Amino acid sequence: MIREFTSTEVLFIVAAIRWTLILSAIAFLGGAIGGLIIALSRTSRKKSLRRIAAGFIQVFQGTPLLMQLFLVYFGLAVVGLPINPLVAAAVALTLHASAYLGEIWRGAIEAVPQGQSEASTALALSYRDRMQHVILPQALRLAIAPTVGFLVQLIKGTSLASIIGFTELTRAGQIINNATFKPFLVFGTVAALYFILCWPLSLLARRMETRMRRAITR
């Protein structure tokens, strides 16, 4: 029995956006914490920390997100945990976001002039004070545009969670497509919904970037 593609089906797809948003939010928050740790390690004075962080970034930026998802998904069984698509997707996307945000924020931290760091040391500020009150606030200003840009990439990345069976926007589209067999319409709708989520963020990122460039070249 083939169902029609009616408002009920559209609503089912639209309602699945919340899972895309929840997954994106978890990965972004987790990635923000992980990314800060990676960025601080990457710019640390300890060589071993810098090496570990660089390796982490290289591994996660040098392998497909799809493979990372599969590895975490099947890895849960290896460490004896029950297999759960939401947990697997959240963990994999968090690690992925940590690597990318870590690399973006490392760049921002390194872009703060060296003199700022030296001045803080000369004022006898501790590492914590120096980072918290001098370096990071200035780095934040530089980091915000590329961070919003990465958020777009992350939202798009959550679509791969459908492959390990988590029902978010893409998987909702597949389910409706299997019932109605209107792929052109269904995937067109899903694409439009992603576009509505991502495009404003892309525009925002671009506007912030132009404003930042103007502020720097002034």
Added chain:
Amino acid sequence: MYQFNFQPVFDSLDLLAYGAWLTVKLSLMAMVLGFGVSVLGAVGKTSGIKPLRWLIDIYVEVIRNTPFLIQIFFIYFGLPAVGLSMSPNSAALLALVINVGAYGTEIIRSGIESIPKGQIEAGRALGLNPVQIFRYVVIRPALRNIYPSLTSQFIYLMLTSSVVSVISANDLASAGADLNARTFASFEIYLTLTVIYFLLALAFSTAFGMIRRVFFSYPASR
């Protein structure tokens, strides 16, 4: 305690090596064709013909703000509904070319815009024709300026190409999925795949570095 079993992987190394070769082939084709699309897109966008610019803008924004997975579903499942059906492999290549073309268009456009107007005028003053100006004064230095962004986009494309396994196009991830369906050594198989993808990314990165030294190290080397 989980018992690791890499035997199925060792038994099928030839299969995985062949899969890796398919991924390299698919990525290389998508890079070459995608590069062509990118140059055309960038030229169109900087041409000053307004309707053309709008069309390219729509293409770039739509592709960059929707997931690759949806793009490939749309091409493979959606297009046959309007009479355009193709094999999984063709759909995979088409989707990758369209995808990387959008990112490449933006990257190369920024490269073209980084060329100072005075250089083009100097080229004209030297009596170069428009084709020569485009080739020697605009595109070559433009490519040199954006080479790192473009090649990291290409490596990202190679990694993204693993997604084509969802429509069973032939590649490394599909080879792994087949092996997984037969042996169920899932973690071991995907760990191996991840390592192979990592090595492929390193290989591409090294190759791009060598190409850079050959084509873009002027004028220092001459």
